[in-house]
Amino acid sequence: MYAVPTVKLGDEVASRFAARGIDAQVYRGRDREDPEGAGEAMCRNLPAVRDAERAKVWSVYAAACETKPKGTSAAIRCPMFDACGYVRQRRAEPAVWIVPHVMLFRDRPALIPAPDALVIDEGFASGAVPNKPTRLTLDAIEAAALPDGGEDAVTLDRLRACLVGVLRTMPDGPLTRAAMAGAGLTANDAREAHRLEWRRRLDPELHPGLDASERSRRAERAAAVNREVSALTSVWRGLTDFLDGEAEASGRMLLRRDDASKARCIEHRALKPVHEKWHAPTLILDATAPPADVLARALGMPVDLKASISAVWSPYGRVRQIIGAPVSSTKLGLTEREGNRRAIGDLRRLVVLRAALAFPRTVAVIAQEDAITLLEHAGLPKNVETGHFNALAGLDRWREAAGLIVIGRTLPPPMAMEIDAGVLIGEPAQATVTEDGRKAFFDRVEGGIRLRNGGAVAVERYQHPDPVAEALRWQTCEANVIQAVGRLRPLRRGADAPFFLDILCDVPLPFAVDGVETWEDARPGSWSIMASEGVILTGAGDIEAAFPEDAPSRKAARGMETEPTVALTSIRSLSIDVGATVSRVTYKRRGRYPDSAALILPNGPKGKPALKRWFGEHGMPLEHVVRDGGEPSAFERVGRVLFQTKFFLPDGIGRAVLTLLENVTTL
Structure with a gap:
């Protein structure tokens, strides 16, 4: 199996x-x-199956597929x-x-x-x-139907009244052994109540081939009863398990108020190990x-750890972790609180630049599902594919992708981890609380991001004080990031499939990275949005003409021209990761325009005819264009001069200075 x-x-x-x-x-x-x-x-015949499931029949196969009535030799089958x-x-x-x-x-x-x-x-x-508990209000337990007369009805009514009576005296929170003992409720009482509730189940008498309308009527009649029976038996089964155990308080049964009706209710989250x-x-x-x-x-069985295998990553990849990025749900605007409105735009520029340099190879992006939706709505290059956390198991289509950008991590609230831990261990997990007893977030403790050179970068990481809740927190946070990274298949890469990996979060992971950068250093500047076209222009007037949506004014164009935050994520450093070649061209627009420089990325127009066509389509017909070279190192210095230097000179003088600098660096 x-x-x-x-x-x-x-x-x-x-x-x-x-x-x-x-x-x-x-x-x-x-x-x-x-x-x-x-x-x-x-x-x-799925409608027949749905009716059988709704009625909570013993066997869906017998109710919807095939059955042999007692005393007959012929089977009744679905049409x-x-x-x-x-x-x-x-x-x-x-x-x-x-x-x-x-x-x-x-x-x-x-x-x-x-x-x-x-x-x-x-x-x-x-x-x-379970994803959600079985929930019953105390009023519903009192109002539930009883078996028809007899001693069973009397016994069940007494046991229900005893349970509801003690629950009404308890504060919200986990059920306690002391409260049950004080009311005289035992595990055997709970077992007997479970048996009596179960006997109330109604047989809907469904069989294959039954007329659809009659089948639906019978299913609905039984469902109304069997839903209630199922909920009540769940509560009694949970109480039996609790009282059979030794815990002083239950991690699976909780008394609280219903969010909608405000009525007091009991919740049961049953642990369901492998059958x-x-x-x-x-x-x-x-x-x-x-x-x-x-x-x-x-x-549901003992487990021995037989092997914990370490593996060496392929040497044909480069991994950097970017810390301090605005990637939490709040900063991305995914919660009710207002997020950082620039965050999605900044992240999109990183994706656009990475995709341009990796073109035509695929670049994958993984983030929370809502963040992916925002990025896709903003527009992503055609060689970008996306995925989201909690939907990555077994995904193998990015095993040869040029790179992966992992944005953020998942981190449910501490209470969710405490509830799940309580279900696993059967008693309440240690809660995260402040000194005055109020609910708190995860503890912050010292951690470190490992570097391939043997060093480390100190960061703070989250930790839960309860060991089981901490194990579950790690599964939802660090393990999710590791699963995302694994989609690149970084252990199997050869020289024919080099890759880059950008991890945008502060979470320490159990592998070394080549470098750690702050978001301030790694965040691409406004100029990088031009990478979507594969052409990086260097003059404000040309930028304004070619990119009217991104540079609707000369002021906005100058911001794209002089943005200084290139640092280690400049075109030169990023192109090394994927072996990209970036070319510099000198061009002159028709009319009284001076020569200007542009950088052509791998996704840009190929050849002089294509370049002239691109400029013409963007309202800038050319007199001539000259391709200056194809080695990234030939103009990495130019890239830094163009994008890291702020010019506050009139356009004509600014262009003259740029031309001079280009000539000097080329020489």
Whole structure:
């Protein structure tokens, strides 16, 4: 058995098995696309499946696909049975089944035999913790229906009243053993209540081939009852587990007020480790795995760390980490608070310049999903591809990309980490609080970014005081950045596929970088937006004519002409990363214009005819143009003079000085 994050990755793994002569098949859920069905879902009758799921039937297969009523020899089947991809899948007998991680936390489908061994590829532990809790108001528990008469109804009513009574006396927060003991509630009481609640389940009597309207009516009637039963049994099961344990307070059951109604409610977040029917000798392969004790809780079995493998990166890449960049959710304007309005524009200029120098190779950009949306809305070059955190597992299309820009990191609030840690360990995690007892953010502690030369750059990093909550924080923050970096496949690069990697965050990572720069030094100036056209002009008048949207006035054009913040991210230093060649040309516009200089980037017009056409299309017909050279080093000095020197001279004198400087540096 081989478990992967997604079906798509499963298909890639199946191809690798096939290349080695091993028959492997990917398990697909009913709503997945049928690889043999020309755009059809695996199940050809999804409405019947949805009704069965809504009614919370015992077996969706019996309710929607095939069943054999008692006392009969003939099976009742869905009208689409013979064409169904899901049914066809049941007949498969591969040597290796490949399943998505989510399947591990459910009962193993009957069509898949018990595994002889299980391999889990990539991180899976988060699947054991629910995204949202089961929530019931105390009023709803009191008002819930009871079994029809008899001793069962009396017993269940008494146990519900006892539970609600003690909960109403408790403050908001985790359930405590002392409160339950004070009310006389025991684990056996909770077990009995669970049994009695479960007996209230309503059989919707669904079967394949049932008329759609009748099927929907039956499903809705059962769903109204079974939803309530499911929620109540969840609460009683959680209470049973808590009272069977030894914790003084529960990390999985919490008393609070409902945000909408303000009514008091109880929440249950059940830990759902890998289902026991998947248990087998297991190999976990994960470059960013959490500690073994966290894995063990998610797996439901003991875990031994057998190997922690270090690897050497390819020497054909250059990695720099840029600190102090405006990449938090707040500074990017992704929260309710107003962000830095310049941030997206500045980041876009970095992407544009990098993409121009790497052209025609691909440059990948990874950030939070909302930040990617803002960048795409602002406009990105055609050789830029994007992805976002939490959607990168198995992504392999950038293994030969020219470079990757990782912008920011994910960092959920401390309370989210504390809640998840509480679910894993079964008792409340240590909270981050101030000296006066108020909720606080993560602690800030000393950290360091490793340098390839053996040095380090000191930075502050976040840390949670609770070890399990800290492990989860690391998984959502550092591990996400590492997963993003891994999309470049930096260990496998050869001389034929050099790469650059820009990491824009202050997070210390478990690998060395070639250099660390501050955002002030690395942030490209306004001039770099011209890189989108592949032509960097050096005169304010020409900039204003060619880039009216970016330079609507002579003042704005001068800002693009004289912007000083090139530093180590100048054209010269960036072009080294990807072997780019940048050419200098001298041109003269028709009319009474002096000669001017321009830099032509790899994405710019090729050859004199193309250059003349570009200038003409931008309202600057030329008398002549001369290409001066093609070596980056031949005009790196010119680039620094042009872009790092501020001129406050009249246009004519300024151009004369520029021409003189160009002649001197060329010589």
